[in-house]
Amino acid sequence: xxxxxxxxxxxxxxxxxxxxxxxxxxxxxxxxxxxxxxxxxxxxxxxxxxxxxxxxxxxxxxxxxxxxxxxxxxxxxxxxxxxxxxxxxxxxxxxxxxxxxxxxxxxxxxxxxxxxxxxxxxxxxxxxxxxxxxxxxxxxxxxxxxxxxxxxxxxxxxxxxxxxxxxxxxxxxxxxxxxxxxxxxxxxxxxxxxxxxxxxxxxxxxxxxxxxxxxxxxxxxxxxxxxxxxxxxxxxxxxxxxxxxxxxxxxxxxxxxxxxxxxxxxxxxxxxxxxxxxxxxxxxxxxxxxxxxxxxxxxxxxxxxxxxxxxxxxxxxxxxxxxxxxxx
Numbered sequence: 255x256x257x258x259x260x261x262x263x264x265x266x267x268x269x270x271x272x273x274x275x276x277x278x279x280x281x282x283x284x285x286x287x288x289x290x291x292x293x294x295x296x297x298x299x300x301x302x303x304x305x306x307x308x309x310x311x312x313x314x315x316x317x318x319x320x321x322x323x324x325x326x327x328x329x330x331x332x333x334x335x336x337x338x339x340x341x342x343x344x345x346x347x348x349x350x351x352x353x354x355x356x357x358x359x360x361x362x363x364x365x366x367x368x369x370x371x372x373x374x375x376x377x378x379x380x381x382x383x384x385x386x387x388x389x390x391x392x393x394x395x396x397x398x399x400x401x402x403x404x405x406x407x408x409x410x411x412x413x414x415x416x417x418x419x420x421x422x423x424x425x426x427x428x429x430x431x432x433x434x435x436x437x438x439x440x441x442x443x444x445x446x447x448x449x450x451x452x453x454x455x456x457x458x459x460x461x462x463x464x465x466x467x468x469x470x471x472x473x474x475x476x477x478x479x480x481x482x483x484x485x486x487x488x489x490x491x492x493x494x495x496x497x498x499x500x501x502x503x504x505x506x507x508x509x510x511x512x513x514x515x516x517x518x519x520x521x522x523x524x525x526x527x528x529x530x531x532x533x534x535x536x537x538x539x540x541x542x543x544x545x546x547x548x549x550x551x552x553x554x555x556x557x558x559x560x561x562x563x564x565x566x567x568x569x570x571x572x573x574x575x576x577x578x579x580x581x582x
Contacts, residue, residue, distance in 0.1 A: 287337060287341060304401075310341045310342070315345060315361055327379075411437055431451060435451055453483055465487065497518065503519065511542065513542065513546045513547075517536070517547075517551065529566065533555060537572075537579060541579060
């Protein structure tokens, strides 16, 4: 294993070789998603553009009060959808003939275009939630028509993430790290890639680096992978403070009722990757004294399950053992 995972956040992003094409992986800017158009540009900006993704056409005017409420909502939703739908704004004062051709009788008026033709629309300043439903309806219509879907860049990122996860599961940490970091160069907001880099750091003994990487995540947002990793780091630190596993096993052999030794052994086994062994040690405590340390063995076992993840084989088997014990 090289020292790549131990580099600083800045270094690991700047030094990583790229396998994705940067021009393809760039996220479309708001300028390309939201445009001011006209009669002369209508065919290119709306009809032709709607052949590759749904287009919302907003007919508005500077003097229109409701337009000042609706247009920002449209812009917010289109930006949040990150390229799945575009917004074209038409000033009716400057494009009266076009508004007439579209049958605009009052404003704001919004039309949805898919595949080069109008498919739906509404008039008036709808609530943001209803506008979002309208936009998602257009996306669904486009998907059924074979329009839109993941861009080439998005497909590349998805494929890269699958390869990184496979490398991580195979304990090929060098390769997993390289792919996760490359994804972050092109998609710095990819939370799964951030968690992936942090996971590699943790797996290779760099707890501080894993914490630093996790600090890149937006505050206040929960992510199952990040939450589980944070829990795993805390458990690993707790286990590091405990004694020698062989000595603890000797204590248990001499005194099977030494629940503290068995509990500490569970912590060490978990830190060493023996998850099932850790679960069995805690179950053994519960079999002998379910109330030990105010149900401490069961509580710690549940912490393990959270850190391991719901689909981990040790979690699945551990939950079966726990259920069998509690309900027999």
